[in-house]
Amino acid sequence: MIEHLVDDLGVVLRRDLVAAGINDTAIGRLLRGGVLVRMRHGVYALTSLWSVAGDRQRHLMLARGVMTLYGDDVALSHSSAALAYGAPDWRVPTDVVHLTSLFAVGERTQARVRHHQGTCRVQDLSRFEGHWITSPLRTALDAASILPREPAVCVLDWFLRKQLVTAAEITEALTIRQDWSDHLDLVLKSSLARVGSDSVGETRSRLIFGDLGLPEPVLQMEVHDTSGHLVGIVDFAWPEHGVIVEFDGAEKYHRYRRPGETIEQMVMREKRREDRIRELTGWAIIRVSWADLANPAALRARLQRYLRPAAA
Structure with missing residues (x-):
């Protein structure tokens, strides 16, 4: 049995299975036998937990595996970070995990991971479950930047309601990132966010x-x-x-x-x-x-x- 190798979400990496003496042939048998499910190359989950998980939980499981795979070279960001903080997942795509490179690696999407290139200041980062994650303020704005208007405002409202950010902080942050390509779109979405929407x-x-x-x-x-x-x-x-x-x-x-x-x-x-x-x-x-x-x-x-x- 491999339960002792998985984390609390039921996630395990290929490298950890191999280190424990479970080679690719054995991993294949575990996949065919329904013990494991492959979330992406090199990242697996217990089928027993994956099968009962909803889209949100499956996204968090994939995000956990991806962050463990990449280590401290990246920060969980955008809508993936928002979901990790607990923001609503209404009309938030969960098929791809979003990461921001901390070393200016080019933007690309591969193997269910969207790599973003963006400057992260010290105040833009926090630690979460042993990995980097963008700060609540940076997360709220980055998530809103890639979501359509309604789900974007739902996420912004949630961060305001939970007092993880303030309207003044959003305004100040938008002033700083005026040269970003998403600036005008974010100004519009942020202008619609309000404290007081509880759902x-x-x-x-x-x-x-x-x-x-x-x-x-x-x-x-x-x-x-x-x-x-x-x-x-x-x-x-x-x-x-x-x-x-x-x-x-x-x-x-x-x-x-x-x-x-x-x-x-x-x-x-x-x-x-x-x-x-x-x-x-x-x-x-x-x-x-x-x-x-x-x-x-x-x-x-x-x-x-x-x-x-x-x-x-």
Whole structure:
């Protein structure tokens, strides 16, 4: 058995197998027997762990193997570093691991690895699981630079929410890298990032509201009762219109579910919270789901009656 040779993610390198006396012929038998799966040349994983892993986890397994293979010549970067930090993987490609060379090696893609060439200052690097990784600020910007607008802003929002970066730091960093080819694109994407979007669904909702020409909402507005006690925090609010929008995603229910509380109990508690907010404010409360985000025209029709002066 080879379990003692793999790391905590189930990853092992060919060189380590060979050093343990398992030659290429034996490795071939392990592959054919379903014990190992080849992630790329020289990097393997236990099939038992690979088969139950999702795309995100498989990417992290591949990244671990690649970083171990390359050592300190490179830093995990771009969207691979973002996923390692814990950023959302919505529409983030996971088939290729992104590395930034620390020794100005040319850019190329080979064997499921994208090599980036870019100047890394001391403050651009951190240590992670024994390897180099680009800093949260550098990672957020590099990831946003290679992603389409919506997933890019989702990643930026996440870094802001986790307080790994600040809006001021993003602005300063963009000033420093003005001569980079992605500068204008990053300025646009960064201008859309906000503190207060607590999920991918909320970030997507906010971007769609803007695309629909709706006024920018207040994010995470607190609602208090007459005694000053906090009744709830709402996702989006337009106080001037008396409108609240709540994004109704499964993630929210799991995030705010209390220990020992069933989903049904959580839903009923959420309903009581919503009723209380409606009683205190007298505002309309509209629920938006993933299905609504897939049909912006219909969503606009739903919201327009409440926000007509600004959306006309």
